[in-house]
Amino acid sequence: MKFIKHEIPQKLITEDGLRTDGRRFHELRPIKLEVGILKRADGSAYIEQGRNKIMVAVYGPRELHPRHLALPDKALLRCFYRMASFSVEDRKSPAPSRREIELSKVIREALEPAIFLERFPKTAIDVFIEVLQADGGTRCASITSAALALADAGIPMRDLVSAVAVGKVDGHIVLDINDLEDKYGEGDMPTAMMPRKKEVTLIQLDGQWSIEEFKQGFELALKGCEQIYQLQREALKKRYIEIREQAAKEMGENAENT
Amino acid sequence: MKFIKHEIPQKLITEDGLRTDGRRFHELRPIKLEVGILKRADGSAYIEQGRNKIMVAVYGPRELHPRHLALPDKALLRCFYRMASFSVEDRKSPAPSRREIELSKVIREALEPAIFLERFPKTAIDVFIEVLQADGGTRCASITSAALALADAGIPMRDLVSAVAVGKVDGHIVLDINDLEDKYGEGDMPTAMMPRKKEVTLIQLDGQWSIEEFKQGFELALKGCEQIYQLQREALKKRYIEIREQAAKEMGENAENT
Amino acid sequence: MKFIKHEIPQKLITEDGLRTDGRRFHELRPIKLEVGILKRADGSAYIEQGRNKIMVAVYGPRELHPRHLALPDKALLRCFYRMASFSVEDRKSPAPSRREIELSKVIREALEPAIFLERFPKTAIDVFIEVLQADGGTRCASITSAALALADAGIPMRDLVSAVAVGKVDGHIVLDINDLEDKYGEGDMPTAMMPRKKEVTLIQLDGQWSIEEFKQGFELALKGCEQIYQLQREALKKRYIEIREQAAKEMGENAENT
Amino acid sequence: MQKIHKIASEIEKDSIISLAEKGKRLDGRGLEDFREVTIEAGVIEKAEGSAYVTLGDTKIMAGVKLEIGEPFPDTPDKGVFTVNAEFVPLASPVFEPGPPDEDAIELARVIDRGIRESEAIDLEKLCIIPGEKVWIAFIDIYILDHAGNLFDASTLGSITALLNTKMPEVKVENGEVKILDKLVSFPIRKIPVSVTFAKINDKLVVDPCIEEEHVMNARLTITMDENDNIVAMQKGGAGTLKTEDIYKAIEIAKVKTKELREKIPRGVSNG
Amino acid sequence: MQKIHKIASEIEKDSIISLAEKGKRLDGRGLEDFREVTIEAGVIEKAEGSAYVTLGDTKIMAGVKLEIGEPFPDTPDKGVFTVNAEFVPLASPVFEPGPPDEDAIELARVIDRGIRESEAIDLEKLCIIPGEKVWIAFIDIYILDHAGNLFDASTLGSITALLNTKMPEVKVENGEVKILDKLVSFPIRKIPVSVTFAKINDKLVVDPCIEEEHVMNARLTITMDENDNIVAMQKGGAGTLKTEDIYKAIEIAKVKTKELREKIPRGVSNG
């Protein structure tokens, strides 16, 4: 709600080393992951991370129009990151902003190394990301969620992709920055990795970081990704159990009907 | 002319039961229909209804680009309703408004049931509507005129389509509302039907209508469509006579030239 | 620089018959022509004429998407004249203006008669013109330069095309008008010709010209084109020598390497 | 893959039609039954109002954002609202990224008409300085999963989001608008609800699912206020309706709009 | 169907060329004859000015709408006008819906140049408050049936619509513009008229019809004011002109512009 007056915090970190939302420096926000929540999509996932609420759908591999866009030797991965008009304090126009276009690109490039695109030549795999509410770190939460949606769509992957942003806030290097820390902190470094392969698929940075600060932040990001990876695995496991149960139930129903 | 001051009428209906333009409740405005007025189009028609002046051209069945839009089992009917910039008091920007896009859709869906589209698979039939002056009820006048243009193009039809709007004006249900009644009245119900089949191909409504008022209005609309249908038939007959005469004349000329 | 105050000259022609930049009526501005300055383009040329700085690249003959645009019997010539945002005093928005679209068309039609398009059916030949700084007469300078870029791309031509604008300034007919003369003079007549064939490929005019003035101006334009043509020939000759030298050098290097 | 899909849908088509003839439906509903409806209000804290609606597998999110802006010249003492529908490609294999197409525009305009014609919003209460400053409400509907009948889900979502909307009190001082801390409810005085029908051969079915929409001849949406006034009506589709279809639909809508209206969570009124 | 059309036009092409060589044309006209011209003023009551022009089978409608707006910073004491041409798909099988393409933009800009360079409109008289409020005239040309030579039809339509335009008197009180009831004529002081030529092989023909435009090498439009000044000229097409073509065209234009100017209905002047 835009009209609730938010005081700009005097300090982003208390004397006790607590952050605006009560977290410690190396603590993630509460994360809720759900896989397979949409009916029409080939795969889908939903993430809540702090107050972020993001839905991801995957369609494909599927035919592609116009045809001349198709690649002869692999699937074309397309990615659309969009923010709902009401996801932020000031209404966002539905037309894609330059920020959304850049983020769509870096998210695609963060996911692409993990997918066996070469198995589906001439097709398209489409990842649609809808940010319903934004609270800092949306690109990383989108990547985390998109990796699950791709898995849910049954698309073969080398590895998952796990992502989190670290920040420089009141001089401290902290994990998983929220909206306030993003706006009033001194730096932001979104990072994504393939957790089993330990390879970096996204790294961006703004702010002013000494080389030492960068290294400290980057290592913290890699640790955060590890934690996120465990949550992703649990969410996938939960989904597989659901599917199994549903299949069993449907088989029962079919038996009844015959 | 925008700058002639129009007084907003105190009453839209006089004590004698007359409307702003002197009509009775169940009376149509003067209607002029002309068929075959454009040279380049495959079929065309022009309607004046009150101060409405609307031109319709039909092109097709014809090839369609890009090809993947083509339907395998029938012609694709496309419809473009547009208002000229000078057709209304305040200049209309030439870019299509949301209203024009919705009206194009409902007009298309009002015409489609009457056309044997299945006879022309993989082609397009295009209906272009240009409102040169708007005076209330343009969508209905467009449908009335478009049906004639389709017939003029020689496109086989199950039936004509006849259309008229009824309105709720100062509590009365009246036929064929004009601009003032549209703006200051309490309700508008554009209706189209295939007159011989008695099937409704368009119905829309705004305002607040009790169920009883709705029924009264709807039945009036159907009667209005019947009257419009007679005018359409006359216009087509006139056109056929013209064509016959012209053909005879051309045969004479050809005979002369040889 | 927008913020250097330019006094609007009281007189565009001094009592001694000199123009704002010191030229006589029938004198061209200093012209610098360079051919083959871009690496990626199939052909390129750069022109400085007064303070105009214009770069032209030619790509093609090449494949064309979407395919249905291709012509069965000749190459499709496409031309894009654009002004850089910083090329004029007030920043120009990068979106193409109506003026740029018209100029692209007339430049294309000025070049087209000189090209053997029929030798490359179903392909496209693209001429991209980027005005980096504009100082009056950009369309003519663009044509002059584009003809060289086409030649540099090895596209077979019937003739070069040479272009220059004449103007009516303080009642005098003058050659090759500059920005000030264009803005504050009484008329502008851009003209292009194929110099050996003496055929006119571009003529436009604004201002008020008596028929006599027109004839005087038009003949001056043709003479100006002749002069431009000589400069074009020299630039091409210089380029051929360069290529020859470079080829010789590369052959030498290759010999060395083996 | 598309070919298989096509054949499947031909079989499905026949099955839907023959079921409808027998008064039955694919998912076991009766012809006049709605799918399960859930309506959750206030799910997006950053919006001034919001609602998440599911109608069977159909899912939509509606959000309201407020701004202070200028009134239209011909209604200087009234606030402004706009309805916009986004068919985001998340929701269906046939939706594509880009500006709203004719379907999205039609949907938004029909929702708009229901709200506007029922006079659901007390627009005078949105006026701050006549002719100069009024509240502008943006009602944005995001389709998240398209399993049929977007009209009724979107009408429910929009009106719920509006009922849930909070706006700050304002004070005018020396011609300047000052936003106060106190939040009040958005001025809603009517609750329009729509019921959508599909005509399948000569049967009318209520709340069509996506498979039914693929085979229907025509669509009819009827929006009513709590006094049984019809405030919007929209026929869609390339087929026709008979007079008796329309009359029958109105009678059903009269009943169903009441049932749906009961399911809408009400915001705490601003007393 | 398109193939047949193509062959037909190849035959037609040969026939047009060989006729032109003999000084003849498809429709029996001489090389320097215009088709029949009709000009009707004031046909659109909602416009401030309008004109419907037919030139043979070519039909165009021009309309003028007025608004009060801001002047350009570099001409604070002058009104503003813009010319826009809409090639609506009604008019030709090759026109497509969408924003003006290069042909429509060229047409509009050539018409604009004729009006602007002849100083047809007394722009100073459109100034209301220097630097702040001026009249803005939108001249919109709709092509309704494209049977060739849109330039001359559109020039005639535009200037007739302007001659037919009525504007209200205004009064400035305390910096506010008040629109009065009295209507006056739009300040027109020159009547630019254009003549368009097609070069077919080595012949010039006046007022080309669409079939001639399809085979012409080049096009030349010359616009003149009533003092025989050339105020706009535009070569079009992928071919060339010779010096003598241009000189000959000017001599013909001098005669034809006068004839066409006679056909323009004059508005009642504001006395």
Added chain:
Amino acid sequence: MQKIHKIASEIEKDSIISLAEKGKRLDGRGLEDFREVTIEAGVIEKAEGSAYVTLGDTKIMAGVKLEIGEPFPDTPDKGVFTVNAEFVPLASPVFEPGPPDEDAIELARVIDRGIRESEAIDLEKLCIIPGEKVWIAFIDIYILDHAGNLFDASTLGSITALLNTKMPEVKVENGEVKILDKLVSFPIRKIPVSVTFAKINDKLVVDPCIEEEHVMNARLTITMDENDNIVAMQKGGAGTLKTEDIYKAIEIAKVKTKELREKIPRGVSNG
């Protein structure tokens, strides 16, 4: 022609990779060498600032235009700048006319970030009347010949054009801004410089040429200020980087940014 091109590039690809393995490159450079850099300032007199940069065969032109406009509401005492990159089709067979695509937008946003995060521009000095009037700087980058590594060429071009920018002094009188004759330098206080790496198989190469960009797995751009702070970083491409790649790249960038910064022509400071 395209097919031949394709095969050629397959061979080239193998050759680039095997060269990189041996620590060599197509054009004879070492893995950590830049191509020849030339930077020319002030080449466009009509711009307030400009620079022409060549990096090997890559050519770009950057221009700065200034306007007076409104500040953003949340930074009422700061000027505004925007960076825009135009990939004009002049520069490459794969560029097409039209609005900036994702590559052009990414480039512009990374350049923007380098300038913004290093606080290169003293935005407070661009404020004229707080909350009302500030200087707005448009930095436009035109790619003229794309032979690889647009990031570093564009960063150099932008900062050089800014250093070269002149703005007039202004005076505020009765709330009106008056532009004076005296020109002063644009307030630049930091000089961000970027270094871009391509990862080719498991080697990092500095300043990739276009052929190297075609075969690289991933790209990394690091922008640093003169105090060795990292102010922007951007990974690109469909491949991955290892931790040690990133750490190594930072060490190289630390050296190379200093070398490049030396090549930037400095504007005469406003004393």
